[in-house]
Every structure is written in C-alpha cells, then in structure tokens.
Amino acid sequence: MQISAQVPDHWRVSATPLTSFEQTLANATLKRVEAKELVFAEGDAVSHVYRVETGAIALFKVLVDGRRQIVGFAYPGDLIGLGAEGEHTMNAQAIKPTRLRCLPVSGLYRRVVQDPSLGLKLYQAVARELASTRDLMLTTGQRTAAERVVSFLLACSRRNERKGHDPAVLELPMTRTDIGDFLGLTVETVSRTFTKLRGMGLIDLPHSSEVKLLDTDALKSLANGNDQDL
Amino acid sequence: MQISAQVPDHWRVSATPLTSFEQTLANATLKRVEAKELVFAEGDAVSHVYRVETGAIALFKVLVDGRRQIVGFAYPGDLIGLGAEGEHTMNAQAIKPTRLRCLPVSGLYRRVVQDPSLGLKLYQAVARELASTRDLMLTTGQRTAAERVVSFLLACSRRNERKGHDPAVLELPMTRTDIGDFLGLTVETVSRTFTKLRGMGLIDLPHSSEVKLLDTDALKSLANGNDQDL
DNA sequence: CGGAACATTGACCCATGTCAAGTGTCGTGG
DNA sequence: CCACGACACTTGACATGGGTCAATGTTCCG
Numbered sequence: 207m208q209i210s211a212q213v214p215d216h217w218r219v220s221a222t223p224l225t226s227f228e229q230t231l232a233n234a235t236l237k238r239v240e241a242k243e244l245v246f247a248e249g250d251a252v253s254h255v256y257r258v259e260t261g262a263i264a265l266f267k268v269l270v271d272g273r274r275q276i277v278g279f280a281y282p283g284d285l286i287g288l289g290a291e292g293e294h295t296m297n298a299q300a301i302k303p304t305r306l307r308c309l310p311v312s313g314l315y316r317r318v319v320q321d322p323s324l325g326l327k328l329y330q331a332v333a334r335e336l337a338s339t340r341d342l343m344l345t346t347g348q349r350t351a352a353e354r355v356v357s358f359l360l361a362c363s364r365r366n367e368r369k370g371h372d373p374a375v376l377e378l379p380m381t382r383t384d385i386g387d388f389l390g391l392t393v394e395t396v397s398r399t400f401t402k403l404r405g406m407g408l409i410d411l412p413h414s415s416e417v418k419l420l421d422t423d424a425l426k427s428l429a430n431g432n433d434q435d436l
Numbered sequence: 437m438q439i440s441a442q443v444p445d446h447w448r449v450s451a452t453p454l455t456s457f458e459q460t461l462a463n464a465t466l467k468r469v470e471a472k473e474l475v476f477a478e479g480d481a482v483s484h485v486y487r488v489e490t491g492a493i494a495l496f497k498v499l500v501d502g503r504r505q506i507v508g509f510a511y512p513g514d515l516i517g518l519g520a521e522g523e524h525t526m527n528a529q530a531i532k533p534t535r536l537r538c539l540p541v542s543g544l545y546r547r548v549v550q551d552p553s554l555g556l557k558l559y560q561a562v563a564r565e566l567a568s569t570r571d572l573m574l575t576t577g578q579r580t581a582a583e584r585v586v587s588f589l590l591a592c593s594r595r596n597e598r599k600g601h602d603p604a605v606l607e608l609p610m611t612r613t614d615i616g617d618f619l620g621l622t623v624e625t626v627s628r629t630f631t632k633l634r635g636m637g638l639i640d641l642p643h644s645s646e647v648k649l650l651d652t653d654a655l656k657s658l659a660n661g662n663d664q665d666l
Numbered sequence: 667c668g669g670a671a672c673a674t675t676g677a678c679c680c681a682t683g684t685c686a687a688g689t690g691t692c693g694t695g696g
Numbered sequence: 697c698c699a700c701g702a703c704a705c706t707t708g709a710c711a712t713g714g715g716t717c718a719a720t721g722t723t724c725c726g
Contacts, residue, residue, distance in 0.1 A: 267570065269660065273578040277570045289563035296570065318556055325555025326548055329562060333519035336566045340497065340507045340526065343569065347576045347620035348503040351714065382673065390577035395714055397674055414673060414723085430499065581682065612705065622683060627706055644691085644705060667726100674721070683713085689706070696699085 234307040245298040245306065246287065252294055254308045255287040261304025262379040266387065267296050276388040277339065279380065281365070287311075289332050302379050346390040349430075354389040355399040356429040359409070363419055376417040464537040475528040475536065476517065482524055484538045485517040491534025492609040496617065497526050506618040507569065509610065511595070517541075519562050531610050576620040579660075584619040585629040586659040589639070593649055606647040 236259070239245055245256060245263060263280040277296065280286045286298050318325045345357050359376065367373040378385070386396045400417075403409045408425055410418040419425060466489070469475055475486060475493060493510040507526065510516045516528050548555045575587050589606065597603040608615070616626045630647075633639045638655055640648040649655060 267574045269574070269578060271660065275570075275574040275577045277573055289566055291560065291563070295567050319552060322549060322552035322555055325552055325559055329555055329559040330521065332559060332562045332566055333521070336519055336562055336569060337525050339566060339569050339573065343507055343573055343576065344497045344499070344505040346573065347505045348499060381671090392715060393673080394675085394716085398714090401674070430501065611703090623705080624684085624707085625682060628682095631706070670723105670725090672721105672723075674719105676719085677717090679714105679716080681713100681715090682711105684711070685709090687706105687708080689704100691704080692702090694700085694702105696697105 234309050237306045237308050239300040239304050239306065241300055241302050241304075243300050245300065246294045247297045248294055250294045252287065252290045252292060252311055254310055255285055255314060256298075256306040256308055258282050258284050258286065259305040259307060262301050263304060264299050264301050264380065264384055265296055266299070274387045275390070276384060277342070278335075279388070285331070288328065289335075301381075301384060342388075351389075351391055351395050352399055352402070353429055354391060355385075355396060355403070356425050358385065358389060359417060359419065360422075360425060360429055362417075363422070374419045374422065376419070378415050378417060382414075464539050467536045467538050469530045469534050469536065471530055471532050471534075473530050475530065476524050477527045478524055480524045482517065482520045482522060482541055484540055485515055485544060486528075486536040486538055488512050488514050488516065489535040489537060491530060491532050493534060494529050494531050494610060494614055495526055496529070504617045505620070506614060507572070508565075509618070515561070518558065519565075531614060572618075581619075581621055581625050582629055582632070583659055584621060585615070585626060585633070586655050588615065588619060589647060589649065590652075590655060590659055592647075593652070604649045604652065606649070608645050608647060612644075 234257075237256070239261075246252075248267065258280050260282055263284075263286055264276050265278045265280065265286065266274050266276040268274045279301075280298075287294070318328070345354055349357065362376045362378070363373040366376065380388075382393045382396045382400075385391075386393050389396070391399075400409070400411060403425075404411055406424075408419075408421050408428070410420055412418065464487075467486070469491075476482075478497065488510050490512055493514075493516055494506050495508045495510065495516065496504050496506040498504045509531075510528075517524070520526075548558070575584055579587065592606045592608070593603040596606065610618075611623075612626045612630075613623045615621075616623050619626070621629075630639070630641060633655075634641055636654075638649070638651050638658070640650055642648065
C-alpha cells in the first residue's frame with residue numbers, strides 16, 4: 207500500500223523533521239530494483255515497508271485472466287507496503303530503475319507501541335490514501351475516456367506543483383498500457399485520447415513520455431466535476 | 437468514511453469486548469435519520485463519527501453534473517465519518533430509516549492520546565477499508581456488467597455469512613440506481629442483468645429487494661477472478 | 667544495424683448507455 | 697378499504713463510446 211501518490215505534502219510522515227521513525231528510515235538498508243522487477247507480490251508475507259527514494263513503482267491487482275488494475279503509482283517520498291497485515295494484497299512493480307529504503311515491519315510495530323503519535327500518523331496517512339483511492343474510483347466509475355485522461359494529467363500536474371517542479375511539463379515514467387490499466391481504458395483509447403488532445407491544441411507531446419500542458423484552464427473544464435486528487 | 441461494509445468481523449473495533457472506546461460508543465447519543473436524509477455532506481465540518489445501529493447508509497461522491505459514485509454502503513456495526521480531517525470528503529445518506537450512535541471526534545482524539553492501541557486499531561480499520569475500496573476498483577475498472585453485478589451479490593452473500601445470516605438469501609436495502617452508481621453502471625443495465633441471471637436460473641427475485649442465490653458455484657465462476665471482498 | 671517493445675492509427679463491432687414506454691408497488695388521504 | 701400519485705423497476709428499440717483486431721510507425725538499446 208502506498209502512502210500517497212496524489213496527496214498534499216503537509217501531512218506526510220516524511221514532512222515531520224527527525225522523528226525516531228524518520229531516523230530509522232534514513233538509516234534503513236537501500237535496495238535497488240530494475241524496471242519491471244517486482245518489489246512484492248500479492249500473497250507474499252509482509253516483511254518490510256519501503257520508501258521510494260528514486261524511480262517509480264506501480265501498485266496493482268490482477269484478475270485470473272490477466273486483466274490488471276493499477277491502483278496507484280508511488281514516487282520518491284512515498285511509502286509502499288503499509289496497511290497490509292500478514293500478506294500483501296497487491297503487487298508492487300518498478301516501472302523504471304528504482305531505489306528503496308527497507309524498513310522491517312517488526313520494528314515498525316515495536317515503535318508504534320512506544321510512540322502513540324506514530325500510530326496516529328499511520329492512521330492519517332492511510333486515511334489520505336483512502337481518500338485518493340475514492341477520488342480515483344469516481345474517475346474510473348463515472349467519467350468518459352477523455353475526462354479520465356485529462357484528470358490524470360491534471361493530477362500529475364498538481365504533483366509537480368507540490369514538488370516544486372513545473373506544473374505544465376509532465377514526465378510520465380509509465381507506459382500507455384500502465385495509464386490504461388490505471389484509468390480502466392485500453393492502450394489504444396489512451397493513445398487516441400492523447401492524439402485528440404494534441405489536435406485540440408491543449409497539450410504537446412515532445413516525446414511519448416513527456417507532456418506539455420498548453421491550456422490548463424481548458425483541460426480543467428474538460429475534466430469536469432470535482433476532480434480533486436485523481 | 438466507513439470502517440467496513442465488506443470486511444471480516446474479526447478485526448472490528450466492535451468485536452473487542454468493552455474497551456473504553458466501546459463503552460463510550462454504547463453511551464453515545466442516538467440519532468435517527470429518515471430514508472434519503474443526509475447524515476453529513478462533502479465539505480461539512482467533521483463533528484462526529486457515527487456507528488450504524490440499524491438501517492443502512494450510502495457513502496458517495498458526486499461530479500458537478502450530477503453523476504454519482506457510491507463508494508460504499510454501511511450496515512449495522514459499521515463506523516462512518518472516520519478518516520476525514522477537518523471536512524468530510526464525501527456524502528453519507530440513509531437509504532432506509534436508520535439509527536446512529538454519535539461520537540464527538542474531539543473525544544476520540546483525546547482517547548487516542550491516552551490509549552496507543554486505539555490509534556493502531558483505527559489504523560488497521562482504515563487499512564481494511566482501503567483494501568475493500570481497491571477491490572471495488574478492480575471490479576469497476578476491469579469487469580463486465582455481469583461480472584460486476586455477480587461480484588456485488590457474492591459480496592453481499594459473504595457479508596450475510598459473517599453476520600450469521602443465510603448466505604443464499606439477500607435483502608438489498610438499496611435501489612437499482614444505487615447499485616448502478618456503486619458499480620459504475622446504469623439502472624437499466626443492472627435491471628437487465630438481474631433479469632438475465634434469473635433467466636439463467638442462477639438467482640430468484642421474490643421481490644425486487646430480495647435475491648435468492650440458486651447456484652453459488654456458477655455465480656462464482658461468472659464473477660471470474662480474485663473477486664475478494666468487492 | 668537490427669530487433670524488441672512501445673506507440674499510433676484505422677476499420678469494425680459490440681456491450682452498454684440513452685431514450686421511451688409500460689408495469690408494478692407502496693404509502694397516503696379520501 | 698379503495699383510489700390515486702409517486703417512485704421504482706422492467707423492457708424494448710436504438711445509438712455510440714470505447715473495445716478488438718490488425719497494420720504500421722517510432723524509439724531505444726544491444
């Protein structure tokens with residue numbers, strides 16, 4: 207479980223300076239994973255919680271016939287693996303070369319007993335994550351293909367803004383298929399929608415993994431509705 | 437935010453006998469709401485957390501043009517309103533006459549500071565809720581109409597089983613429109629799917645709000661995939 | 667340079683949405 | 697107790713957004 211692909215910075219555990227939890231994370235062992243490598247899979251025993259240092263991770267569930275739903279992306283600063291008890295309930299796969307800090311869960315639970323405020327932080331973190339997931343449900347359940355893609359782009363833009371990057375220039379580390387599996391669309395529909403948005407002069411596509419937002423206001427009105435935090 | 441429309445009983449706060457939290461809930465004031473009445477709305481200040489005593493509640497988000505996504509139903513024993521900080525991020529509406537216990541959030545937070553294990557319980561509760569929501573995302577994002585409806589019925593059946601009721605006889609307190617808004621389908625599609633399932637001899641519909649599961653195995657294979665807890 | 671993986675584009679089709687009648691069913695008031 | 701009105705549900709006819717299948721283009725890495 208990821209702590210927040212799309213959530214304001216102010217509540218993040220990592221935003222709190224130098225709690226013992228923070229120090230533990232900073233000292234935790236570093237792990238490297240290659241693109242496409244799994245960090246953990248559904249059914250695996252939960253041994254660690256991870257914080258993404260560099261790279262990006264896709265979190266997803268699959269049906270027996272292979273249909274896949276990505277439930278979130280984790281970027282540097284995000285925690286993954288929290289929330290599961292005993293066994294992981296989803297898969298975490300790197301979408302580019304990634305470095306992770308590894309925190310054994312046994313230590314985490316020991317720490318929670320000592321420090322009540324950490325329990326509250328974990329609670330708040332998961333609650334935020336839940337809010338994001340519900341926003342995504344509103345998107346995949348009710349919006350049209352174009353609205354979904356635009357909502358996704360605007361959410362990426364907001365993420366950039368929070369991180370102090372240019373909100374008009376997006377670097378998308380995931381493939382079109384990943385975006386489709388996130389939004390409940392096929393690759394082809396995602397691709398066609400990008401092409402259409404470019405044709406309308408709303409975005410530019412210098413490379414397939416780079417999107418420039420040319421008319422944010424028009425995009426916002428296209429996304430329609432309370433598109434909150436994707 | 438509801439603590440668990442579709443989650444095993446064993447982890448529920450209410451399953452723990454007589455914590456101080458439990459006692460507080462038992463003494464909390466009782467509130468009655470009529471069918472269709474809102475318990476709280478998106479944007480409202482969070483004043484209380486509620487536990488459903490009788491009846492049923494729908495939790496939903498809406499787009500500006502009225503499209504609605506129900507993100508969960510809360511039944512007796514479930515908590516709603518948890519997780520939000522400051523303002524509610526969704527609407528809670530009774531779908532039948534309902535009684536609720538009201539717990540002021542100020543008291544809740546006071547209690548968490550005193551009792552570290554309560555913080556952990558809240559964390560676990562929200563984490564389970566998150567797992568359910570992600571299962572629902574897998575359903576609305578990837579499954580066909582028939583698979584969605586069958587997944588929904590099987591989830592209701594499991595809920596009955598957990599509560600010690602007949603898992604083959606479902607009482608559905610919500611309308612077809614509600615089911616559609618939950619599964620990302622229209623009323624018509626939900627209705628047609630029920631009719632088709634009856635035609636296949638898989639279910640019976642004595643009343644529109646009562647469903648009998650006649651061939652659970654066939655239904656399970658129809659739902660296809662890890663349909664976990666809806 | 668060559669090949670694998672990803673992306674785009676086109677043609678076609680079908681599952682589901684939309685629109686429009688009906689048909690219960692329930693609660694209220696006469 | 698019945699009649700009426702309001703809703704909910706069902707069903708049919710039709711339209712269409714997005715899925716499927718297939719071909720081609722592009723990028724990048726070995």
